[in-house]
Amino acid sequence: MTRPTPISGFPEWLPPQRMIEQYVIDHIRRTFELYGFAPLETRAVEPLDQLLRKGETSKEVYVLRRLQAGEGETDEDALGLHFDLTVPFARFVLENAGKLTFPFRRYQIQKVWRGERPQEGRYREFLQADIDIVDRDTLPPHYEAEIPLVIGDALGSLPIPPIRIQVNNRKVCEGFYRGLGLTDPEAALRAVDKLDKIGPEKVAALLMETAGADDQQAAACLRLAEISAPDASFADRVRALGVTHPLLDEGIDELVRVVETAAEHAPGLCVADLRIARGLDYYTGTVYETQMIGYERFGSICSGGRYDNLASAGNDRFPGVGISIGVTRLLGLLFGAGALTASRAVPTAVLVALPTEERRAECDRVAAALRGRGIATEVAPSAAKYGKQIRFAERRGIPFVWFPGAEGGGDTVKDIRSGDQVDADAATWSPPAGDLRAAVAGA
RNA sequence: GUGGCUGUAGCUCAGUGGUAGAGCGUCAGGUCGUGGCCCUGAAGGCGCCGGUUCGACUCCGGCCAGUCACCCCA
Incomplete structure (x- = not known):
């Protein structure tokens, strides 16, 4: 019998690494509870149509089915393993709205599954540590400023490299694009998002191709994307571009609040970076991405944002804001670099x-x-x-x-x-x- | 999911169309019945399957895994 081999994308740590993982999880959990987030665990599966709802296209969802599938089972019955913790949470809130008190803040530390092609720091099964705050009908913007502080505390006191949270607000981008006269802000966002990878020239070309921008509009989009500041000064630079739109003003105000709050409580933690557009497509306002300093090329280890329409059914609306730490990615990168060690291989003292x-x-x-x-x-x-x-x-x-x-x-x-x-x-x-x-x- | 690169001992790496080594590590023994140094010895391997060949670890193909890019994103 030959030795079994690993399954691509399903990492398994040895005990010393698992001890580190548990240490990190414990630390994160303590911090979350320190901010009053309540523990929650949701089931591993959701109805497939729910998982595919907002992403529509090629969400790489793992489908669960019985080996002895019955005749009567249809696609509508299909179950999928959740690929994040926010969508299941939104469903949970709707399902249990009557038993919850709002604003409701909870944390969830669980595995998620995505059928992507693995590589360093990218896995098919990985652990996320997620916090969210939802409220009924409206969610005050100060919560968007609180989220980065929690993460700053949770990760800041671990023996890992310092982090930087990049913050943007989709209203700023969308308002700017609309004020500019562009009709497809989504396409513009996708194009600008590639700035780091393909450079300004190609982004400009892409903007003209896919977002219907002309030369000047494309140039303006790039000037917006280049703005980055650790404080509220970004707002003046945006306004200096001369574009106006109600949504833009709204977004600027919200972003200013996030950045100023962070600057007071955790100087250097947050930076307003107007090129950040990512995250799932359900985000409607503030978005966060987090780099580990020295590990920037591996991408974000913690991201999230505000979503106004994720949890809504009939007249009930539960806008929320949340963020998720990619625990497995964080650890995988540091383990790979030999940058995180335990003093012993067993708990024994x-x-x-x-x-x-x-x-x-x-x-x-x-x-x-x-x-x-x-x-x-x-x-x-x-x-x-x-x-x-x-x-x-x-x-x-x-x-x-x-x-x-x-x-x-x-x-x-x-x-x-x-x-x-x-x-x-x-x-x-x-x-x-x-x-x-x-x-x-x-x- | 698509494409590129890679795959020799637990780890880091040599090497060859005639079935293989080093260092570190592991285990055993010796010195010391309280270790680490040192000495001796042992175990352990060509990712998997198939093809070409008298013969393949070496050439070819497929698969698996890792990694990189795309995609997507923690």
Whole structure:
């Protein structure tokens, strides 16, 4: 039998990496809860037509079906694995609107699936950490300013490279394009979005081809896209372009608020960047993208935006704003660069050495006493020579080895990194706080 | 999903139309019955399948995986 091989796009980490992932997840979750977001998990599947609704075209959705599909099952019954957490959440809000209180803020940390072609930082199964705030009928714009602060806190204190959140507002672009006289702002947006990749000349050509722009309009679109500022000064530069439209003013005001709020609470975190157009097509206002500094070429590790029409049924409307951290991408990139490591390969903090097999019960009692005080402990697998037992610990990164005392003697514990060995009592000894759990460190 | 590039031991890499090596790592033993250095030894491999050939790891094709671009996006 040949060795099994990986499945493309479905990453599996080894325990040290999984320990880091859990550390990161815990940290993110704590931060989300610190801001009052409530936990939620939704099922893995949604009706296929719901998943395809707003993207219409080639959303790479994985379809779920039974092997023994019945005769009566039609396409309308088909289920698909969700490809983000926002669409399922919108559905959940509509389904449970009567049981929720608004504004409702929740976080969701779950796997999502997309049938794309994998490459570094791009997977078919990956973990997202998502927050959203929805309200009934109207959603005040201050929430759009709060979202980046949460992310800044969640990611800012992890041992990862600093991040920069690029913010734009689709109303600015659409208002600008309309004020310019363009009738297909969507097409213009798509063209401008390629600026980084294909350069201004080709974008201009694309604008004229696909968005019906003339020379001057294309040039104006490019001038807008080139505007970027860490503060509200972008607004003057936009107005200086001389285009007016009510939607443009609205967008500028909203964007100013986001940038100014961020500048006060987290200087350097956010930058208004008027070329950012991306995200799913359901975004209607503010949009966010996040780069890890030094890893820009791998794309956004956290993005989202405001959506006014995603959750609506009949007269009920629940506008929302949210953002999603691509945990798997974030980690995959850093693992690939060797820029994130754990201090040990197992959770164990103490290995209890075993002098002889006859004394195993005694060693088990030591381990139980330590565990009882929250210290991760295991007992050596066999009564090998102490040198081997120490090596057992060393290879796993276990920092402490506990030596049961000889007849009449007390126990000792050794920090195998420093070699220091001291008398210890299992009822009272504790490792330094920093050694209680595996430490996660950046490069 | 389309196209390009890549695929030799756990890792980083040599190498050849006549079935293969190094360093590091792993395991065992020795020195020390409390490790790391050192010494000795061992295990372990040409991604998979097929074709060409007397013979393929080496050439060709398909598949799988990785990566890059497109697409899309975390």
